Amino acid sequence: MYKNIFSLFFGCLFVTVMQAQELYMPRNVKKAYLHGTRSMTGAPGKNYWQNKGVYDMQVTVTPENGMVQGFETISYSNNSPDTLYELALRFVNNMHKPNVARSSTVPMQFITRGLQITSLKINGEPYKVNSDNWGTVEKIKLTAALMPRSKMNVEIAWNYPLSELSGREGRIDSTTFFVAYSYPRISVYDDCDGWDMLEHNGAQEFYNDFNDYKVAVKVPANYVVWATGDFLNPDEVLQPAIAARLKDSYVSDSVVHIATREEMIGGKVTRQNEWNTWKFSYNHITDFTFAISNHYVWDGGSTIVDKNTKRRASMQAAYAATAADFTNSVAWGKQTLHYYSNVMPAVPYPYPKMTAFHGYGDMEFPMMVNDETVPNNLLSARMLQDHEMSHTYFPFYMGINEARYAFMDEGWAVYFTYRLSCELFGKQVGDSILANSRIKRWNADASAEMDMPLITMSSQLAGKAYRANSYNKAVAAYAALHSLLGEEKFRQALHHYMKLWHGKHPIPWDFFNSFNTATAQNLNWFWNNWFFSSHYMDLKIDEVKTGKKDCVVKVSNPGGLYIPAKVIAYYSDGTTAVKEIHVAHWGFNKLTYKQISFVQKPNVAISKITIDNGVFADANPENNVWMK
Template sequence: MKRLFVIILVVTNSFILLSQNPVNSMLPVEVKKAYQNGTRTLSGVPGPNYWQNHARYQINVELKVEEDLLIGEEKVTYFNNSPDTLKRLVIRLYPNIYKKGNPRQWPIGDGINDGMVINSLSINGDSIDWNNREAVYLFSTNLSVFLPEPLAPGDSLEMEAGWQFEVSDRTIRMGKYGSNAYFIAYWYPQIAVYDDIDGWDEIEYLGAVEFYNDFNDYDVHISTPPGYVVWATGELVNERDMFSDYVLKNLMTARVSSKITRIFSVEDFKKTRKIIRHDGINAFHTNTWYFTAVHVPDFTFAVRRDVNWDGSSLVVDETTQRRVFVDAVYADSARTYQNAARWARASVEYMSFELPGVPFPYEHMTTVSNDRMGGGMESPMMANNGDPKDSTDAALTIFHEISHTYFPFFMGTNERKYAWMDEGWAAFLPMGFGEKYFPEYPYRKRFVERFEGTNGTEREATLITLSYNLGDYDSYRVHAYVRSALAYYFLRNALGDSVFKVALHTYMKRWYG
């Protein structure tokens, strides 16, 4: 009896201590629930019951250049891998950030328009009545659609949608960058993430915070007027139908050569059939470019004419000898982008063999100059970059945007809530690259000075503060980029290079994809 009393006492005290554990008591309720459900673990590895939903997108879209109008249709097969029965879908309508009356964290001046206009929407063949508030609810950039029949665990549904929106020259991460320059991102009705922490992701897209997507498959046909070339996420399936023999020869050379090859030039556009095989000879006087991409978190594309295209390839995996095609697109007016293909190649090589030291995961990496003075925008296999007048700034911008291939795209982190988990890495990794190629450039010093200006002030937010709650731009930059990059730097110094790299690889192996 005494022994039983001792056992009961020990067990009871254990529960009391567990409940009083300061770490346990500080965990958010939704995270505790994930531990209890076995989808996450306190050790940091995915739980035995971890799951992700995914979708397959089939999209046909046309860019009408004369009207700056994008018109599309899509069929989406959505797979519910969760243990939950879903009674609704949440669909992101990103272009609604431009819609009159909607909130945004980005000034757009006279860029206000009608946002994304939905021309048709159906679920499993049943049309959705927009006037029935029991069927749909639209708030800002999120559209909730209540399902005619709930989606059971392990089941799938088909959603079809037709839409259009004006491509604005008041760019927010995408848009019209000149008379012949478009970068299209945040552009199709996208089913939001449903995960084990929050359920549906209903964070509004206001312009500041960025990605959190499922890993999806894409089958995309992009129609453009004659004379335009399209670069995009994934593989150009019909390249032999689209490009002339002249371009194909140069492209094939670039894909197997370590030497940068000029694939075509601005001069070549004076006779576009030197570039495009059957330029605009179909009944619609358009060209249709067909791309596919598998297991990627998003799809973007660039549409340009009167540009140069340079490219080369390199081995990123010494074991398999797999090569990656790295290329750059820019106008003759470029300030420093003539060297972009070189720096993009050096970036992919550094990331594959030095830090993070993981073979580049995609088959190509395209960087496009948008002719702006600075900044950049990342997406899988694509980057839409500014062209600063300082060549070192340009090289480091190219590196930064390409490094997002790993964080968040390869890893699938939630940038909307935890931007420091990708922007921090993308700000930290150029430190080593800069020391190697630009030893006189004060990259880290600039970060320290930026941090000193905010450190200890009311504008410095705690690390656990969710990124979408940081409306102040300086607070967000320090929180997502500056302080987190310095923290990774200090951690590497504390652990040593080899242990730090082992820790990074362990994290990546556990959570990638």
């Protein structure tokens, strides 16, 4: 009885404290909580819903002219309580059109005519559309409204030319293409923003529903297709020896050379039909992507990603024979899949395979990454692949709205890669990489745009401000959160959040609230400081008072961000003493300075005192040192 009363009291106190320290919330987000689609506990609300499409596509790629032609049927479920009078169609590759707004200038080789829709039917009714003037997202007025919790059938025939200049997608070489964002898709309709009508400008990334995909890709003989999803018909399109090697790689701990360049160009890999149709499928994923080549090397291997079920995932690589770093891709990828599955975030890799494709753009897709070659720096090549692979969890597994909240995606990807680098190369090297490649780039720049609050919508940021918030400031926030909570509690809270929201669409407040609940702490003081303020990282030694018995150091926090640090005293006999400042000192205790005492040893002077911020690179390191 006493235990129940205590638990009830603590629970009420926790909720009361949380409500007393509310976080800023936009009006549309408040509306979602009011309607019960989201909960202040951080869990999806009792009325949570999300829409879904079932895509059946046939796509043909003609390498000679770089044309993509397709036909799709989409069974679209409106699971919302709203009547939809319009349908929003999205085609990201229209960003190649000459009249579309972009975040930066592009060369002429980037420009194409964009999407051409040759046929559109909705529930069997033909719609006349002129796609010539479409941007990257367009609304179509429905002749018959789509009622709540009902379905519609959409049929689209389309074509578009692949860009001659490869970035996130397009032509890699004369016979190699990375074919992404290749089909018209129904844009997201959600409980916070309704139809997602944000135009894609090449900077901010994406936001997609969880859909089911069944795709047939038709290409000429001798072209191999690597794609998202389960490969359904290897025996129909591959020659027997190659199909056998591929299947061997699915269970092999070693790297299997599925196809060499000589076999590819010698016609010994695919069936020698004039055209081959490669079939793939997968359910409840946010996108489908594929790539083709008639000369790329093809490697494979596998690793156990779920130690309880012994489930394996295939790791594959496709690359030009000249890309020396890619010869390591399968071995690297197996290590990475194992680490992410078992150590951090310690969630078993959720898909059956991952393919590292040698291209450009350094971009992630479900079950694929499109990375450039970095032949002269294997460390950079390794970390690039690791970073893109980490996006499996954020955004794909977790359904993040990257276009609005990139810090929920890129920040975690950088953090997971940082943790992996510490495992592979040692903490000192991992810390150095993070501090120098990410955090200093933000915190050492005093430009006003570098101090935009993390919560600022990514679509409203440009240039270095976008990169600072999405990557550099975000990873610092997650590292500070880890320092605050400790490894065990941090991992438990992260797992709680991911268990609640994987396969759905969390927003920042779901993240904040789920961590509050999982830790049984009101962390709003931390969220406010790191996500809703314009603070930066700058600690300072204000004064040092030396006495006969002790030396008192006053450390202040003029930058305002709550970060951990070590204060180190150097004695004249070569010894040191270290005192730590914890994140909670600044925020939970609401103090603007820290007073630290060091013992004065007999006949031994303190000659120097420094502040060591670790990865939290200080904006003004010159005021972190005191010399006697």
